[in-house]
Amino acid sequence: MSALKHPQILLASDLADGEVLFLGPEGWERDHRRARVAQDKEEAGALEAFGKAEVAANRVVDVYLADVEVGADGVPTPLHYREKMRIKGPSVRLDLGKQAQGAA
Template sequence: MSAPKQTPLPAILLANHLLDGDVVFFTPNGWSRDPREALVAEDRATAEALEAEGVAAFKRQEVVDAYLVDITRDSHGLPVPNHFRERFKVRGPSNRPDLGKQAEFV
């Protein structure tokens, strides 16, 4: 078996909240619904620590489907996922700008 593909850096950790289903991000102060607060791992050690947080939070029945997402910082320094799938996951449905994170956090 080949080694699992390593997420390129910088990266953030996102997941779905177990009870609410909402997309949450790991921040310096624990999990948050606000993508702007996401802790950005610039180095491999931080990325590994983030992944460990994801596993621990899963085991504590807090989140599901936690994984690292590689990002680029926009002109305001905020993280934007490199893949379009996660861009929608972070923003919300593109046909409904009134729903999801895009409506709540600018």
């Protein structure tokens, strides 16, 4: 097993509605807290291979791995700005997306 500098999760965009998705233990999730975390290069490679197959099946687009930090509670938190913004939802209309659902 080859270690990663940081654990990683797999992100994609839903082909039907453009919503950001995270690969979870049983398929695509809309909540990053349920994302499957790769701890080594082999696990990351398996996640990436699954993502490429999903792209080929026209389920998702823009598949990539992102570095995360895993908290004591087991929740992965993205380390980079792009993914931090993607988990928050659209930034132009606060009445839409994840931020609107969280306010309800």
